[in-house]
Amino acid sequence: MNVRLMNSNEKIAAVFAATLKLIHTNGFHGTPMSKIAQESDVAIGTIYHYFPSKDDLIFALFKHCRSLLNDYIFDGIKEDFDYKASFFHVWRNFVKFYLENETVFSFFDQFFSSPYHEKNKAEIQEPVGGQNKVLDFLQEGIDRKILKQVNVHLLVASYIGVALSTVHSIKFKDLQFSEQNMGELMEIIWDGAVNRNKNN
Amino acid sequence: MNVRLMNSNEKIAAVFAATLKLIHTNGFHGTPMSKIAQESDVAIGTIYHYFPSKDDLIFALFKHCRSLLNDYIFDGIKEDFDYKASFFHVWRNFVKFYLENETVFSFFDQFFSSPYHEKNKAEIQEPVGGQNKVLDFLQEGIDRKILKQVNVHLLVASYIGVALSTVHSIKFKDLQFSEQNMGELMEIIWDGAVNRNKNN
DNA sequence: TGCAACCGAATGAACGTTCGATTGATGAAT
DNA sequence: ATTCATCAATCGAACGTTCATTCGGTTGCA
Numbered sequence: 063m064n065v066r067l068m069n070s071n072e073k074i075a076a077v078f079a080a081t082l083k084l085i086h087t088n089g090f091h092g093t094p095m096s097k098i099a100q101e102s103d104v105a106i107g108t109i110y111h112y113f114p115s116k117d118d119l120i121f122a123l124f125k126h127c128r129s130l131l132n133d134y135i136f137d138g139i140k141e142d143f144d145y146k147a148s149f150f151h152v153w154r155n156f157v158k159f160y161l162e163n164e165t166v167f168s169f170f171d172q173f174f175s176s177p178y179h180e181k182n183k184a185e186i187q188e189p190v191g192g193q194n195k196v197l198d199f200l201q202e203g204i205d206r207k208i209l210k211q212v213n214v215h216l217l218v219a220s221y222i223g224v225a226l227s228t229v230h231s232i233k234f235k236d237l238q239f240s241e242q243n244m245g246e247l248m249e250i251i252w253d254g255a256v257n258r259n260k261n262n
Numbered sequence: 263m264n265v266r267l268m269n270s271n272e273k274i275a276a277v278f279a280a281t282l283k284l285i286h287t288n289g290f291h292g293t294p295m296s297k298i299a300q301e302s303d304v305a306i307g308t309i310y311h312y313f314p315s316k317d318d319l320i321f322a323l324f325k326h327c328r329s330l331l332n333d334y335i336f337d338g339i340k341e342d343f344d345y346k347a348s349f350f351h352v353w354r355n356f357v358k359f360y361l362e363n364e365t366v367f368s369f370f371d372q373f374f375s376s377p378y379h380e381k382n383k384a385e386i387q388e389p390v391g392g393q394n395k396v397l398d399f400l401q402e403g404i405d406r407k408i409l410k411q412v413n414v415h416l417l418v419a420s421y422i423g424v425a426l427s428t429v430h431s432i433k434f435k436d437l438q439f440s441e442q443n444m445g446e447l448m449e450i451i452w453d454g455a456v457n458r459n460k461n462n
Numbered sequence: 463t464g465c466a467a468c469c470g471a472a473t474g475a476a477c478g479t480t481c482g483a484t485t486g487a488t489g490a491a492t
Numbered sequence: 493a494t495t496c497a498t499c500a501a502t503c504g505a506a507c508g509t510t511c512a513t514t515c516g517g518t519t520g521c522a
Binding site for chain 4: 315
Binding site: 086087088089090091092168171172174175176177178210212213215216217218219220222223224225226227228230231236237243246247249250251252253254255256258 | 286287288289290291292368371372374375376377378410412413415416417418419420422423424425426427428430431436437443446447449450451452453454455456458
């Protein structure tokens with residue numbers, strides 16, 4: 063009937079976009095396949111052609127968003143950055159990514175807090191989006207004696223934890239994304255993470 | 263028919279307990295009223311006698327858990343604690359509470375990441391369970407020049423954010439709840455929060 | 463006797479998924 | 493160059509299930 067307006071990739075992209083949008087506004091709950099089909103202009107049957115089940119769709123969407131995040135946060139690091147500059151750069155990108163992609167933030171937030179996530183844990187491998195590269199990066203800081211000589215997971219928890227709660231605070235209007243606030247937050251994290259027995 | 267085995271309070275408590283347990287294992291999704299009735303041994307009709315809708319039940323449960331948390335984290339502060347000792351004590355209690363009440367942690371996690379939370383934001387007032395008292399406590403540290411002279415919300419984000427991601431890491435086996443780890447985490451947070459222009 | 467507490471089968475809406483039919487691109491056969 | 497066969501891509505009405513909620517009736521205290 064219709065001239066084909068989208069190719070397969072565009073259809074999948076439309077489904078992803080619609081799912082993110084709906085989950086952001088209505089939650090995991092209020093996002094039935096029927097509404098995804100409606101919002102994306104892709105027939106239900108077609109969605110099931112690409113994704114065997116709703117769970118498969120959610121899972122594929124998760125992987126898609128994770129690679130978006132991974133690509134984003136380590137982008138733009140200059141060769142001449144010292145460790146501290148990179149430390150700031152990555153953290154800032156992390157916050158920026160979530161602020162620029164609110165729907166992805168909502169999705170991750172709900173995905174990781176649902177028992178869903180635990181069931182597919184084996185397949186996910188990376189605990190939280192982008193954390194493995196972050197983990198390696200922080201481990202490097204430990205090895206170079208720049209950061210505190212502790213279990214790297216303690217530093218990951220601080221680094222990521224503050225970023226996530228910062229995004230939450232901004233989202234819920236307790237905080238503004240301003241240069242001053244970000245600068246002060248970076249100081250808080252850096253002062254906490256840095257090895258105080260060394261000069262830096 | 264049955265001799266009454268529970269009074270009203272016990273029934274409500276049983277419903278709360280069942281709901282927490284089910285949400286913890288099956289998520290918001292897989293927790294229908296029918297299963298709550300089954301698990302709690304309270305008839306569906308009776309649940310609806312006390313809570314007009316499922317949303318009302320969830321909301322009441324949230325308020326209940328929030329006051330549990332509030333009562334817990336500031337408990338046991340001795341008069342002779344200095345600010346730093348209290349800072350550690352409250353943070354530690356925060357983590358301990360969530361570790362001892364895994365179902366509550368799961369519930370809060372899902373509650374706050376669902377758009378549910380946003381819809382009832384006005385009624386909730388306190389942004390995250392127990393944060394207002396935490397906020398006041400951190401503000402006190404700022405006023406006394408012990409903590410960095412910044413917007414208190416930056417410190418709240420750090421304090422709470424690290425605690426939450428720590429619990430997550432422990433829950434997902436990346437981290438152990440050991441004295442050493444908690445001590446090192448406290449050092450990270452304290453070094454980050456403290457006013458470096460003063461002695462402490 | 464009155465009324466709140468209690469019960470669970472019944473209801474209707476909403477959901478995930480299926481399936482038989484249709485379309486359009488590709489390439490082999492004529 | 494045209495026909496035809498094939499098959500992946502597409503579609504959405506229909507199906508069976510599950511859910512939140514209702515309601516008419518029962519129980520037991522005051």
